[in-house]
Amino acid sequence: EVQLVESGGGLKHPGGSLRLSCAASGFTFSDYSMNWVRQAPGKGLEWLSYITSSSRNIYYADSVKGRFTISRDNAKNSLYLQMNSLRAEDTAVYYCARDFTGLRSSGFDIWGQGTMVTVSS
Amino acid sequence: QSVLTQPPSVSGAPGQRVTISCTGRSSNIGAGYDVFWYLQLPGTAPKLLIYGNNNRPSGVPDRFSVSKSGTSASLAITGLQADDEGDYYCQSYDSSVIGSRVFGTGTKVTVL
Numbered sequence: 001e002v003q004l005v006e007s008g009g010g011l012k013h014p015g016g017s018l019r020l021s022c023a024a025s026g027f028t029f030s031d032y033s034m035n036w037v038r039q040a041p042g043k044g045l046e047w048l049s050y051i052t053s054s055s056r057n058i059y060y061a062d063s064v065k066g067r068f069t070i071s072r073d074n075a076k077n078s079l080y081l082q083m084n085s086l087r088a089e090d091t092a093v094y095y096c097a098r099d100f101t102g103l104r105s106s107g108f109d110i111w112g113q114g115t116m117v118t119v120s121s
Numbered sequence: 122q123s124v125l126t127q128p129p130s131v132s133g134a135p136g137q138r139v140t141i142s143c144t145g146r147s148s149n150i151g152a153g154y155d156v157f158w159y160l161q162l163p164g165t166a167p168k169l170l171i172y173g174n175n176n177r178p179s180g181v182p183d184r185f186s187v188s189k190s191g192t193s194a195s196l197a198i199t200g201l202q203a204d205d206e207g208d209y210y211c212q213s214y215d216s217s218v219i220g221s222r223v224f225g226t227g228t229k230v231t232v233l
Contacts (some may be wrong), residue, residue, distance in 0.1 A: 045167065120194075
């Protein structure tokens with residue numbers, strides 16, 4: 001079964017750091033680009049970051065650029081999101097999502113169950 | 122920061138047809154990038170529903186269909202069922218920022 005499982009969420013103070021992990025199984029992880037997407041409580045979805053299969057290309061949304069770092073370890077079938085300088089507005093459920101890219105297509109075909117991050121004093 | 126605009130809610134009786142619009146810009150839908158649609162059932166992660174030219178993942182019924190014109194796209198649900206109730210999001214690529222994927226504001230579908 002194709003599966004993504006996030007972990008590492010929790011409660012952090014503003015200014016703190018947190019590292020999220022996403023474990024992939026059921027497919028050849030090293031063949032796929034990956035993404036992080038978040039959803040604040042009661043709000044919509046927000047794309048955060050993208051990384052190619054080889055880590056050669058990495059992109060970020062403006063809202064997290066300079067504070068968050070995406071990375072991956074293909075040997076461990078794992079995706080990561082290092083989150084620094086956390087703010088209250090970073091409070092959200094964080095999803096990892098497998099990338100689906102075609103000639104004119106860029107979407108997400110597999111999603112994890114999400115991990116909750118709460119930033120509060 | 123949603124770049125794609127959807128109606129906040131739509132509703133219909135069982136068996137009826139409802140549509141959800143998704144309005145974008147010349148840098149995303151209008152540039153010819155495929156539109157993806159996701160369904161998020163209460164308390165669960167989003168799931169890919171349909172994308173591009175009516176491409177559906179295995180298990181998604183053909184009651185769901187899409188269309189696109191100019192800078193807008195639409196999702197139609199025919200034969201509305203109780204388990205179609207949830208939040209629907211459109212999504213596309215936006216060329217104004219390299220690598221940027223953008224989501225719609227989301228639409229809550231209620232089955233009356």
